[in-house]
Amino acid sequence: MADKLGSIFTIKLGVHRVLVVSSSEMAKECLTTNDRVFASRPKAMATELMGYNYATFGLAPYGPYWRQIRRIIVLELSSHHRLQTLAHIRVSEVKSSIIDIYRSWERNKGSYERVMVDMKQWFGNIIVNMVVRMMFGNHFKPGEQNRDQFQNAINRFVELMGVFVPADATPWLRWLDIGGYEKKMKKTAIETDSLLSGWLEDQKEKMNSTLDESGDQVVFMAAFLSRVKEEVKEELYGFSTDEIVKATCLLSTRGTFDVILPCNVCSSYRHDDGDSNMGLVLKKAQQELENHVGRDRKVEESDMSNLVYLEAIIKETMRLYPAAPLSLPHESTEDCIVGGYTIPKGTRLLGRHFELMPFGSGRRVCLGSSFALEVVQLIPASIIHGFEFQHPSNEQIVMTESSGLVNHIASPLELLVAPRLSPHVYGFLT
Template sequence: MNSASPLQVDESRDQPVFMAALLSRVKDEVEEELYGFTTDEIVKATCLAIFAAATDTTTVTLTWALALLVNNPLVLRKAQQELENHVGRDRKVEQSDMSNLVYLQAIIKETMRLYPAGPLSLPHESTEDCIVGGYTVPKGTRLLVNIWKIHHDPQIWTDPFEFQPERFLTSQKEIDVKGRHFELIPFGSGRRICLGSSFALEIVQFILASIIHGFDFQKQSTKPIDMTESPGLVNHRAGPLELLVAPRLLPHVY
């Protein structure tokens, strides 16, 4: 917070280090209206939101996706074939490849449908009296949306408990996860939709593509991986995911 200190820069990217940039921004606005919060509270809350809301949920989604793929080896092979068609085996996956990986995008949608990272979303509170769907909702009412239930509704989804990425390439091709289709809302919807949804989609797709492109995965036994969920605000697996891993690309790529 010393005004005489230069802003720290990540030399590899020529960009300000996140914490230095955050502290600098708060310092610049310290004279402005901060809604009654101290600068320490703002910095701590921002860091907590980033680590709790982004890191944890991203890790959870990637873990479920990998577990689903290993339990469904034909889907995994199909995704890897798509990567070979568009990327090959002599280089790593790049961000520019993402738009071509249509089947991988369907896998991620289906993962978020079956195992939404926030199964009950976040609490929402009405700021005034209103009527929603014929129900009177008084001001101050807190609402939890059961996203998990919506994503498994048999009136909306055929075979709702089955892992079928192809549904997003055929009958439900037009459905996305950006809050425009209420049958699939892993990030919520409307004005209070997750602010990090675009970042999350990009990073999950890129990491999952890199992982399954670079490595083969197998179960440790002939039994299916246990897909039991643990209770909580974030939809973690009940136990760790332990797999056998082997490289599948040319040695120089690594």
């Protein structure tokens, strides 16, 4: 439709008017010039049922509640101090996951000297472990049932947040529950609330014993809870303290980087130059790592500023495979002018080329972008530095994406893997 109608047009989705923009100029007008106007979010059944009745910060309407919670999150999640406080968790989880691959190779290698690893699952596990430790202080062990339960519940949450619900477009259809979405959402809400409530009660008991040297709470849930208790003396806009904490932590557990990570390896591998083992891009990234890191030590966060080619791969990956390709929907709170057209109050905004802004823009920009970029560089740098990859059939990797609030590679990402460094770099004696 954009190819036919141009970079700005409106359509009707049920009873709602939707503005569709598909150029950087139109996106800039909406999210810079008219940033305040388009700073709100439309109401949706998923946010109501699974987001604690719009208490979820990222999906809450623009207003006093959103502004106050945003200020607390900026202090407790996206500040430089918080990123530094959590750095040891990022580093230790990457180290542990790299060792897991090496051990798997050592146990299962045959005469071929390579082992099959589902990199999609590997990336998923490292992200879950990292996020859970930073958010809740827990660490899942391999094969632990609670990790699978948590991961499945969050995956269902993300999937249901991104589905098209007929009742959202035409509210009087809600009683029919077409597609059974309301039933599924209520069930998922119970599952996620049960997990979050358990962690919240644990943090309430541990709050006096989880301080770092400066006296700060190390775990985000505890730090956020403390801050909310200090600044919110009674129910805030109809939400209890527990609801605010759980709603905020729920959405924060899914960063935008979990989709980008496997895509980095895929994108590097897919640019084939005739070599059946790996693509030219991956070779160049590994050569840059050897130039600046060498083969006698692991990659460290301090190396990231020197890895300009890897940074370029990451940026291109975010452009080609955005975590949220249409961004989260915006809604205008008053009449405005975009591209010379009058856009009425209550118009919803979608974009066709929002992949150029992977973390959004304006007031509703993703507050976890700094945290995401820290992780999205260290993990691919470590895995590309430490291992060689080969596709079992020497064919290009299929990058078909699944549906949901954020995109995932739909099929498994199974690659043949072999270490490329000395055993002592992985933590093993020769």
